[in-house]
Amino acid sequence: MNHRIPALAVWGLVWLFAASPTLARETSHESALEVVATIGMIGDLAENVGGPCVKVTSIMGPGVDPHLYRASARDVRTLQHADIILYSGYSLEGQLGAVLERFSRMKPTLAVAETAIGSDDLIKVQGAYGVDPHLWMDVGLWSRTVARLAAAIAEQRPACAEASRTRAAAYADQLAALHQWVREAIASIPAERRILVTAHDAFNYYGRAYGIEVAGIQGISTESEAGIADIRHMAGIIAERRVPAVFIESTINPRTIQAVIEAAADQGQAVRIGGQLYSDAMGETGTAGGTYIGMIYENTAKIVDALGGRPPPLPPALRAWAERWEIADEQAES
Ligand SMILES: [Zn+2]
Structure with a gap:
């Protein structure tokens, strides 16, 4: 293309x-x-x-x-x-x-x-x-x-100027609510399982902000491929920590993570793919994942689900956003 x-x-x-x-x-x-x-x-x-x-x-x-x-x-x-x-x-x-x-x-x-x-x-x-x-x-x-x-x-x-400032303030409120929701969602994962294994190091800020350890197989950039030693090292961590799920990324060839899953199996740890995360690009236009809020929301929902947590209800500031994208808030009190 x-x-x-x-x-x-x-x-x-x-x-x-x-x-x-x-x-x-x-x-x-x-x-x-x-x-x-x-x-x-x-x-x-x-x-x-x-x-x-x-x-x-x-x-x-x-x-x-x-x-x-x-x-x-x-x-x-x-x-x-x-x-x-x-x-x-x-x-x-x-x-x-x-x-x-x-x-x-x-x-x-x-x-x-x-x-x-x-x-x-x-x-x-x-x-x-x-x-x-x-x-x-x-x-x-x-x-x-x-x-x-x-x-x-x-x-x-x-x-x-005026309209942009008003819109900016409203959007900042949504982001503040999202930030707090992600923090609570990640905190719901049992402490020993709070580890995010992905293909490249795109999630360091996520890990720091929300209290989840991050292990990227590749470096910060995608310009260099992961080597055999990186893959074996990661498989060792997965086996030792009994990590139940690892994640693939929308912008990265999933081959590397497959190699890690196989290497972990050789070391006696069955690990599955917890889903595909948005790392360096959003999803398709016209979908929730095609928005920044949706990108973070969907990533978090997948991580929390695969690692055994339970996300809190979406905060009021995000209800309109969720309705627009027809996201059923399963955790909401009925
Ligand atoms: Zn990146």
């Missing part, structure tokens, strides 16, 4: 468009702000905060791995038409760095998470990344991007 083209051709397009300013931009002040986001989580944030003031396009769809993603010719055209470009930052979109840098000289280009979340709150990691970029996994941290985005929209569309 993505037509990969050589980097040189992308540069050609970037320069071509740079040399030809579009007329549409001059006359677009009354129309919706054209927002182009890299990952879906940022696009969803922009839709929630911007409402009718924005028209959002996310260039990375469901199942797309942001660590490896390169800009296609189509992406460059999409970015050219943007009024503002939003990306997460902290090297998440590693292969897009140079393209984003070029566009930042032509139009507002904002590293949303990087400018909203300071270095004190980051998880430092070894290797090229330096910091773990999977910040959306801690809802409390991620919610700081809400005010940042409201400010950016207000700057671009002063007429939308």
